[in-house]
Amino acid sequence: MEKKSIFLYDDIGNSYKRKNKYLLELYTLNAQIQEADPNGKKIIRNQIKNLKNNKKNHPHIIALGIFKKEEKNFLSALNAKTKVYRSEMDSSDSRKLRALKTDLFKAKEKVDFYKKYVELSYDAELQYEQSLIELTYLPEIIDLLIETRQELSAAYESRKTIDRNKEQLAKKKYSELKQIEQNRFKEGKVKLKEKKKSGLISEKALRNGIIELKAKRKETNTLNSYSIESKSVNELIKNKKYILSKGIKLKLKILKSNLSDVRRKTPIETEKTIPFYSLLTIPLPGLGQLLNKQYFKALMFSLVTLFIYFIAIPYALGYGNYQGDGISGLLSLAEGGKKIDKSLIFMIEGIVAVFLVLISLGLYAISFNDVRKTEKNIIRGVRPRNWFETASKIEQEGFPYMVSAPALLLTIFIVLVPITTAILLSFTGMDPQNQSKFGWVGIENYKLIALGQGLAGSVFWSILSWTLIWTVVATSLAIATGFFLAILANNDRIKGKTFFRVVYLLPWAVPAFITIMFFSIMFSPNGALTTVIYDLFNIQVQVKNDATLSRITLIFLQTWLGSSYVFLLSTGVLQAIPGDLYEAAQIDGATAWQKLKRITLPIVLFQTAPLLVGQYTFNFNNFSIIYLFNGGGPFNPSKYGNLAGSTDLLISYIYKLTMENQYQSIGAAITIVISMGLMLFAFIGFKNSKAFKEERL
Numbered sequence: 001m002e003k004k005s006i007f008l009y010d011d012i013g014n015s016y017k018r019k020n021k022y023l024l025e026l027y028t029l030n031a032q033i034q035e036a037d038p039n040g041k042k043i044i045r046n047q048i049k050n051l052k053n054n055k056k057n058h059p060h061i062i063a064l065g066i067f068k069k070e071e072k073n074f075l076s077a078l079n080a081k082t083k084v085y086r087s088e089m090d091s092s093d094s095r096k097l098r099a100l101k102t103d104l105f106k107a108k109e110k111v112d113f114y115k116k117y118v119e120l121s122y123d124a125e126l127q128y129e130q131s132l133i134e135l136t137y138l139p140e141i142i143d144l145l146i147e148t149r150q151e152l153s154a155a156y157e158s159r160k161t162i163d164r165n166k167e168q169l170a171k172k173k174y175s176e177l178k179q180i181e182q183n184r185f186k187e188g189k190v191k192l193k194e195k196k197k198s199g200l201i202s203e204k205a206l207r208n209g210i211i212e213l214k215a216k217r218k219e220t221n222t223l224n225s226y227s228i229e230s231k232s233v234n235e236l237i238k239n240k241k242y243i244l245s246k247g248i249k250l251k252l253k254i255l256k257s258n259l260s261d262v263r264r265k266t267p268i269e270t271e272k273t274i275p276f277y278s279l280l281t282i283p284l285p286g287l288g289q290l291l292n293k294q295y296f297k298a299l300m301f302s303l304v305t306l307f308i309y310f311i312a313i314p315y316a317l318g319y320g321n322y323q324g325d326g327i328s329g330l331l332s333l334a335e336g337g338k339k340i341d342k343s344l345i346f347m348i349e350g351i352v353a354v355f356l357v358l359i360s361l362g363l364y365a366i367s368f369n370d371v372r373k374t375e376k377n378i379i380r381g382v383r384p385r386n387w388f389e390t391a392s393k394i395e396q397e398g399f400p401y402m403v404s405a406p407a408l409l410l411t412i413f414i415v416l417v418p419i420t421t422a423i424l425l426s427f428t429g430m431d432p433q434n435q436s437k438f439g440w441v442g443i444e445n446y447k448l449i450a451l452g453q454g455l456a457g458s459v460f461w462s463i464l465s466w467t468l469i470w471t472v473v474a475t476s477l478a479i480a481t482g483f484f485l486a487i488l489a490n491n492d493r494i495k496g497k498t499f500f501r502v503v504y505l506l507p508w509a510v511p512a513f514i515t516i517m518f519f520s521i522m523f524s525p526n527g528a529l530t531t532v533i534y535d536l537f538n539i540q541v542q543v544k545n546d547a548t549l550s551r552i553t554l555i556f557l558q559t560w561l562g563s564s565y566v567f568l569l570s571t572g573v574l575q576a577i578p579g580d581l582y583e584a585a586q587i588d589g590a591t592a593w594q595k596l597k598r599i600t601l602p603i604v605l606f607q608t609a610p611l612l613v614g615q616y617t618f619n620f621n622n623f624s625i626i627y628l629f630n631g632g633g634p635f636n637p638s639k640y641g642n643l644a645g646s647t648d649l650l651i652s653y654i655y656k657l658t659m660e661n662q663y664q665s666i667g668a669a670i671t672i673v674i675s676m677g678l679m680l681f682a683f684i685g686f687k688n689s690k691a692f693k694e695e696r697l
Contacts, residue, residue: 005027005030005031005273006018006024006027006028006031007381008122008267008268008269008380008381009267009380009381009382010264010265010266010267010381010382011264011377011382012264014265016122016267016381018269019119019120019121019122019125019269020060020064020121020269021058021059021060022051022055022058022060022061023269023271025051026048026051026052029044029047029048029051030048032044033045033048060120063120064120064121067117067120067121067124071113071117071124074113078106078109078110081105081109082102082105082106085102085105086098086102089101094145094149096145096248097142097145097146097149100138100141100142100145101142103134103138104134104135104138104139104142106131107131107132107134107135107138108131108135110127110128110131111128111131111132111135114127114128114131115128121269122266122267122268122269123268125266126262126263126266129262129266130259130262130263133255133258133259133262134255134259137251137254137255137258138255140251141248141251141252141255144243144247144248144251145244145248148240148243148244148247148248149244151236151240152237152240152241152244155233155236155237155240156237158233159230159233159234159237162229162230162233163229166229167228167229167230170227170228170229171228173227174224174225174227174228177220177221177224178221178224181217181220181221181224182217184217185213185214185217188209188213189210189213192206192209192210192213193206256388257388257392259388260386260388260389260392263383263386263389264382264383264389266383267381267382267383268378268381268382268383269381270378270379272375272378272379273379275371275372275375275376275379276375277291277292277371277375278368278371278372278375281367281371282364282367282368284305285301285302285304285305285308285363285364285366285367286298286299286300286301286302286303286304286305286367288367288368288370288371288374288375289301289367289370289371289374292371292374292375292378292384293384294374294384294385294386294390295387296387296390297370297390301367301370304363304367307360307363308360308363308364311356312356312357312359312360313357313360315352315353315356316353316354316356316357321349321353322345322349323340323341323342323345323346323349324345324346324347324348324349324350324353325346325349325350326349326350326353327350327353327354327357328350329346329347329349329350329353330346330347330349330350330351330353330354330424331350332346333346333347333428333437333438333439333440334346334437335437335439337437341436341437342436342437343428343430343436343437343438343439344425344430347421347424347425347428348417348421351417351420351421351424352413352417355412355413355416355417355420359412422668422671422672423668423672425664425665425668426445426446426665426666426668426669426671426672427440427441427442427443427445427665428440428441428665429441429444429665430662430663430664430665431662431663431664431665431666432661432662432663435662438665441665445457445665445666445668445669446669446673448666449666449669449670449673454666455641455643455663456643456657456663456666456667457666458641459639459640459641459643459644459653460670462639462640463640463644463648463649463650463653464650466551466646466647466648466649467620467649467650470551470554470555470558470619470649471616471619471620472616473555474554474555474558474559474562474619475558475562475615475616475619477555477556477558477559478558478559478561478562478563478565478566478615479562479563479566479612479615481559481560481563481566481567482562482563482564482565482566482567482568482569482570483566483567483570483604485500485504485563485567486566486567486570486571486574487570487574487596487600488500489501489504489567489571490571490574490575501571504563504564504567505564505567505568506564507560507561507563507564508561508564508565508568509564512561512624512625513624513628515557515560515561516557516561516624516625516628516629517628519553519557519629520544520628520629520630523543523544523553524544525542525544525545530542530543544629544630544633544634545633545634546634547634547636547646547647550629550630550633550634550646550647551646551647553629554625554626554629554647557625557629558619558622558625561625562615562619565615566608566612566615569607569608569611570604570608573603573604573607573608574600574604577599577600577603581599582595582599585598585599609685610685610686613681613682613685613686614682616681616685617678617681617682620649620650620651620674620678621649621650621651621674621678622649622651623649623651623652623655626647626648626649626651626652627652627655629647630645630647631645632644632645632646632647632648632652632653632656633645633646633647634646634647642661643656643657643661643663644656650670650674651674653670654667654670654671657670
């Protein structure tokens with residue numbers, strides 16, 4: 001036993017002397033035994049043994065037993081007195097008022113009883129202190145409730161007896177006063193405009209003056225409206241209703257908060273030294289909370305128990321599956337199953353089962369940690385939180401977790417389950433011959449990709465090399481073009497900047513698929529551009545039938561499409577660069593190139609580098625431009641087989657593998673490979689950007 005067990009602690013670390021003399025002696029001996037010599041330890045162990053054997057005869061234990069017995073009799077008698085007291089209450093009192101009077105009656109009785117035992121037990125001290133607080137606050141709340149109800153009733157009666165003639169006269173008088181205020185407002189407005197016209201005040205001062213006049217008019221009209229008796233009475237009724245609905249509730253919340261503060265500062269004593277509830281109640285979330293007398297928590301965690309034992313575990317065992325067999329179905333993939341069973345469904349349902357089990361384990365861990373933490377706090381002296389304290393804690397600190405929980409569940413089933421399916425699918429043999437039933441093949445698909453073997457893997461490296469060239473060249477040209485156009489449009493000597501900025505933004509403003517389809521038609525064998533080139537130079541250029549020309553055209557087309565976004569980013573940054581920097585550089589004799597290199601480029605890259613990294617990853621997977629321009633062609637079966645064309649990127653190649661040719665497994669493997677590569681590239685790119693290093697992202 002640690003030396004600190006001689007003392008008790010609250011949840012903020014304040015220490016308290018034990019009132020239980022038996023435990024104080026026991027823990028003092030345990031503390032002394034740590035520093036005693038062998039003979040001393042033997043003597044102290046005998047003292048501890050004798051103390052425990054004679055526990056029932058210890059004076060404090062005897063006194064504590066008497067207190068518990070008398071407390072039981074007192075509470076029984078108090079319940080009887082309370083029933084009599086409630087029966088004698090005025091039947092016209094509201095339920096809330098009767099409840100408050102009952103609490104006040106109990107508090108008076110408790111103060112008289114527990115006052116005698118304050119030095120004996122912290123439990124008695126807590127009851128005494130809380131009862132004193134109730135005696136302080138409840139009379140005020142009761143008086144406020146009674147007075148407010150009486151005033152509300154009087155207001156209702158007053159509204160019934162309003163003189164209609166006086167009411168009409170008051171409304172007429174109010175209309176006259178309202179018109180007077182309107183005339184004053186108009187006169188004031190005219191004077192302000194005259195001052196503005198004379199140059200005595202600015203436009204901003206004129207607007208502020210008019211706003212001030214309107215506010216004054218509204219305030220005066222509101223005050224004058226209370227001369228109408230019905231208006232005044234209705235406002236009074238509204239005010240008293242608010243006090244009854246919100247004001248009383250707020251005062252009761254303050255009372256509960258004060259009671260909670262006393263509870264948090266009053267320790268609890270227990271002989272328990274091991275948090276065994278948390279160990280015994282692991283299989284049943286909610287039971288530990290129930291034993292710790294946290295009843296609302298117990299209810300919440302009991303729902304967790306129902307989820308685990310009636311949803312998660314049965315589903316993992318195969319009950320409630322559409323076709324699958326839970327986790328075992330994930331292993332078998334419908335091998336030896338019925339003809340209508342599909343391996344893919346078995347896999348997906350098995351993955352869902354695994355995630356349900358993981359969620360259950362997480363809930364087990366949360367429940368266990370909650371019970372264990374509460375027990376350890378009780379052993380230290382901290383009382384377990386009641387419902388009010390738990391609700392306040394959730395309101396202050398638990399809101400982010402409550403909001404994030406639904407998003408986490410959606411992420412699991414919308415994101416993680418599909419990703420896991422793709423990963424596992426890459427280790428199977430799902431191909432055109434094995435669509436309904438397929439089995440595990442290990443790393444065979446990755447081996448085919450790495451070695452460039454098989455019908456699907458043989459063209460991987462060729463397509464990868466073109467994809468890398470496309471990504472680097474097309475993206476870099478788009479960035480360079482957009483940046484150059486931004487610098488050009490930002491130059492002070494350029495006239496008609498607005499026109500040029502609109503033109504440079506057109507590729508981004510016009511939907512990309514329209515532009516791609518337009519150029520696809522223009523470069524077709526009988527397209528307008530092909531015809532124009534032939535008419536001017538007598539050269540038959542077949543762009544869509546020539547691999548090299550198709551690739552060059554696609555690169556320049558993407559340069560055109562992607563430059564607008566970079567232009568927009570760069571323009572915003574360029575306009576934010578202080579002109580003082582360039583003036584200082586000019587004084588120092590810097591050339592235009594030095595200004596660009598030392599000022600413009602560093603600032604623009606600092607702001608846009610993370611977004612430019614995203615442009616590279618986007619173009620790596622730019623499916624639309626490849627598919628819409630030429631469907632990945634021109635096709636060269638001798639080099640690419642029947643699965644890809646000369647301009648296909650990995651993303652369009654995966655589409656053809658999976659959607660058109662049913663090679664789902666190797667398509668999934670390629671997807672995983674390029675995803676890992678892109679994540680690594682993005683991580684390195686972000687990590688090496690200056691904005692990331694300075695934590696400015």
